[in-house]
Amino acid sequence: MRKLEIINKVSSQTGIDKSDVQETFEAVLITIKEALKNNDSVYIRGFGTFSNKRRAKKIARNISTNTAIILDPHYVPHFKPSKIFTTLVKENNKIV
Structure with a gap:
């Protein structure tokens, strides 16, 4: 599954506009990248830890x-x- 497929699926499941979902998804990815760049870890309960x-x-x-x-x-x-x-x-x- 690719990023666009995830965005489409989240949009259809939640009824939120695709552009809003894409903007939010990009913000989440940027936040994770910035945290790792600053040598911080990111813990998401029930999913896992990025470090x-x-x-x-x-x-x-x-x-x-x-x-x-x-x-x-x-x-x-x-x-x-x-x-x-x-x-x-x-x-x-x-x-x-």
């Missing part, structure tokens, strides 16, 4: 030139789903 994870310094290899490069420590965005969300997905997606 940053630190990656350690390491040596990698540039395969096109076969040279070693050093990757400095850095942060990457991370999402940890809540137990409720994880259980919901597990129960509805049984492998047959």
Whole structure:
């Protein structure tokens, strides 16, 4: 499901105009991005937590030139789903 499909579905379920839903959805995404940029975590009860994870310094290899490069420590965005969300997905997606 893509962003536009989410906007259309929320609009049809709530009766709110698509442009208002899109504006609100964009504001939520921007708020989450800003929080992560400031190294804050975002907790949404029943859904999960957005946070940053630190990656350690390491040596990698540039395969096109076969040279070693050093990757400095850095942060990457991370999402940890809540137990409720994880259980919901597990129960509805049984492998047959």
